[in-house]
Amino acid sequence: MHFSTAGSIEFSDFESDEDVNYIVSYWYKLGSSISVTGGSELNTTPGLNGWLCATALVDNPTSLIINVGAGSDIDNVRAYPEQAQMVTYTHYPGVGISSVSDQNNMTSYYKYDAFDRLISIFDSKGNMLKSYEYYYKNKP
Structure with a gap:
């Protein structure tokens, strides 16, 4: 299952007094318009059927916003501390x-x-x- 949407996805309630960087990763369909506010893209990996996995680093966020353009497909959005691992x-x-x-x-x-x-x-x-x-x- 994936979502085809427009708007934004927001994560909040980050510990603002800690100097912790976060990794944001998500899968998107080729041709989708998606960006991470305050994030610098680390890499993009191709998947199956036109899907790509993007990974971005966000420095010490108080909130994370993923902007999704109209007609864009996004799936498996993950946000976690840089030193953590997620499955x-x-x-x-x-x-x-x-x-x-x-x-x-x-x-x-x-x-x-x-x-x-x-x-x-x-x-x-x-x-x-x-x-x-x-x-x-x-x-x-």
């Missing part, structure tokens, strides 16, 4: 994990069969990392 999980309700974004913003995707059994795991470039097969054993 994000998404789920298929009642089935299992659908994706995991690790500390380096590398995402693994999980695929399930019609019986909700895990059948494969793919990396952020669509390469299969693992596959699973299930066999039934007949009872005598």
Whole structure:
């Protein structure tokens, strides 16, 4: 699931008396207009199907604002202290994990069969990392 929206996403209530830098990362669709107020872009990594992952550094914020242009697609927005590490999980309700974004913003995707059994795991470039097969054993 991702959001196609216009406006801003704001994070507030940062400890203003601490000298802590924050990392902001988010996935956006190629052609989207998105910026982080007060942030300097660190890098952009390509993903699948036209999605890109942007990472920005914000120096000692009191609030963080992500400006999203009209018709822009944004997903998996994360903000955390520079010295921290974050892992994000998404789920298929009642089935299992659908994706995991690790500390380096590398995402693994999980695929399930019609019986909700895990059948494969793919990396952020669509390469299969693992596959699973299930066999039934007949009872005598």
